[in-house]
Amino acid sequence: MLVQRLGAPSDFDPLLARVRDARVVMIGEATHGSYDYYRLREQLTRRLIAEQGFSFVAVEGDWPDCDRVNRSVTGAPGGAADPRVALESFARWPTWMWANAEVDRFCRWLRAWNAERPEGGRAGFHGLDVYSLWESMQAIFDYLGEEDPRSLEAAQDAYRCFEPYGRRVEEYGAASRFVSARCEEEVVRLLARTREHAVADGPAAFAAWQNAQVVAGAERYYRAMVHGGPESWNVRDIHMADTLDRLLEHYGPGSRGIVWAHNTHVGDARATDMADGGMVNIGQLARERLGSDAVALVGFGGYRGTVIAAPRWGSPAEVMVVPPAREGSLERRLHELMPERAVLVLGGPDQPEWATAPLDHRAIGVVYDPSFESWGNYVPTRLADRYDAFIWCDETTALHPLPALPAVGEMETYPAGV
Structure with a gap:
């Protein structure tokens, strides 16, 4: 040492x-x-x-x-x-x-x-991180609307699947205990469409693909949250590790x-x-x-x-x-x-x-x-x-926060707050 x-x-x-x-x-x-x-x-x-x-x-x-x-x-x-x-x-x-x-x-x-x-x-x-389901969904809409309107259908299907639960995505997690409530199939289609663009195009396409990966990770995370225990923690950290791997590949x-x-x-x-x-x-x-x-x-x-x-x-x-x-x-x-x-x-x-x-x-x-x-x-x-x-x-000593927008709530992480 x-x-x-x-x-x-x-x-x-x-x-x-x-x-x-x-x-x-x-x-x-x-x-x-x-x-x-x-x-x-x-x-x-x-x-x-x-x-x-x-x-x-x-x-x-x-x-x-x-x-x-x-x-x-x-x-x-x-x-x-x-x-x-x-x-x-x-x-x-x-x-x-x-x-x-x-x-x-x-x-x-x-x-x-x-x-x-x-x-x-x-x-x-x-x-x-994995939390930004709705923000990532909106970013995908914005990208596909400009670059490939034909692919919007996959994003709209995923949006419609989550829409009944609004911003309280944890309610989706609770409902997903019943197989009919799950949005996995719609999310997989969304990933496939955005992946096609990420391979062929530049940084904007890569960002759209990553946002689709966030939607997929969030879907898994909120389903795991309702069961408690370490599973949701592992979903989150595996998503972060996968994102790191994608960034290393993207940068070359x-x-x-x-x-x-x-x-x-x-x-x-x-x-x-x-x-x-x-x-x-x-x-x-x-x-x-x-x-x-x-x-x-x-x-x-x-x-x-x-x-x-x-x-x-x-x-x-x-x-x-x-x-x-x-x-x-x-x-x-x-x-x-x-x-x-x-x-x-x-x-x-x-x-x-x-x-x-x-x-x-x-x-x-x-x-x-x-x-x-x-x-x-x-x-x-x-x-x-x-x-x-x-x-x-x-x-x-304590750090110095900037003025920020009114905070949007989020379910507590496991373990608390890290």
Whole structure:
């Protein structure tokens, strides 16, 4: 193990050396609302793009929302001249995950960096998640209406199948317990039609195909939600892993991707108690599909501070105090051993026991209650198996949300809020 004190972007040099040959670098976060995690992730990502030629950033966000950001940062036709306009249009709760000043700063940098490069050499910004059924359906209508009106019938059939349930798509999940209520056949037809265009055409056709994949993933996800348990989590993470694979293929041979998502998605599930519950995640799936040498997983953690989160699902965000990590946790151990900020490059024969033994590792989602710290909010973790590197921030502060549209509600994720 190598420990490097963090004080400047150049202090990431040992980590950059570690990931130099990776095709995918996944960079996590221990919360969805800490300035320090977002800022350090931004600094690392800038260097990966500028110095190592990474092709895109893919985030734990909806494809249609992120596609507006992508058109802005790549200077595509119809894209906003200011990425902040695209970020402020995020409407699905929790909007602050991506509509915040830290992501805005990165997107402004990315747009300026891309402006100096030919169209084929620009780095993109994409969403991996599965929730945007209606938004993705509308995007397909818009595309097919312009490019291939003859294919609209497949989209209309899928729309009509979901339409009785309105925006409460979870009601579709409940109804789908009866075979006659399922929309699988209509969705398969829609996928087939948009796939034909994606093979032959450019970025707009690929976006339409991905939106059709979101509709298919959402159909599976909402059916799984009504049964509870880990199945819906697995549907979601497999969809995100499949989207990452499609992006790598779309960008072509030699392309390289960066993923931004919560530690619970990024860190290999096999090194946690998630595996005992039958859960997989994108970090595990990427290692299995691409090979461990082609994937670098970077986690985050902190001891105490403040965070943006909500006390209940769907309620307004607020600044909350994150108390000192509990006794016996990984965060308590790192607080005792590490400088205020550090990057740990894991691996090698000299791993300390605390890096290889199971220790509780804090995970804060968009819903947070500090009073649960005594028994919840922690995932038993073998650090050196879960990540290839770990970024430590002893004290963190809350990030800075942008003004956003009134949030659209969404069913709670499993586990809550990550």
